[in-house]
Amino acid sequence: MDSYRSRYGTTSVIHVLIANLTGMVAEMVQQTLQQQPDVKLLGDIKEWEEIDAAIAETDVLVLGVDDVYSPPEDCFRFLSSYPNLKILLLTTTGNEAIAYWRALHCHQTQVTSSQSLIESIRHIYSLSP
Numbered sequence: 001m002d003s004y005r006s007r008y009g010t011t012s013v014i015h016v017l018i019a020n021l022t023g024m025v026a027e028m029v030q031q032t033l034q035q036q037p038d039v040k041l042l043g044d045i046k047e048w049e050e051i052d053a054a055i056a057e058t059d060v061l062v063l064g065v066d067d068v069y070s071p072p073e074d075c076f077r078f079l080s081s082y083p084n085l086k087i088l089l090l091t092t093t094g095n096e097a098i099a100y101w102r103a104l105h106c107h108q109t110q111v112t113s114s115q116s117l118i119e120s121i122r123h124i125y126s127l128s129p
Helices: 002-008 024-036 048-057 073-079 114-126
Strands: 014-019 037-047 060-065 086-091 095-099 105-110
Touching: 014 024, 014 048, 014 114, 024 037, 024 060, 024 073, 024 114, 037 048, 048 073, 060 114, 073 086, 073 095, 086 114
Parallel strands: 014 037, 014 060, 060 086
Antiparallel strands: 086 095, 095 105
């Protein structure tokens, strides 16, 4: 964790919320996040309506979608309401991911392993809003 902190210049814990992921993908993401000393998993939301209640304390929202290039409209509302929020959209059927943050910046990546997922979360958390 010390190398992470020096690499990304942070000393805080990353609060991550998982939403709309099911099956093995959800299990893999949960297990990966729970093993990281610098990540606190806030929950795994299955119903879209529950996200609003849980998003206030979230640094990174990991959201399962069918198409990373067409984020749900609520993502834009979250980004405008929570200026420090980062959203990592993961395809539920492949290994594509796109991170969105304020002002609709985005960064495309491939999540091919649990390690690349963690690196993506750490990287987007360190970006300025």
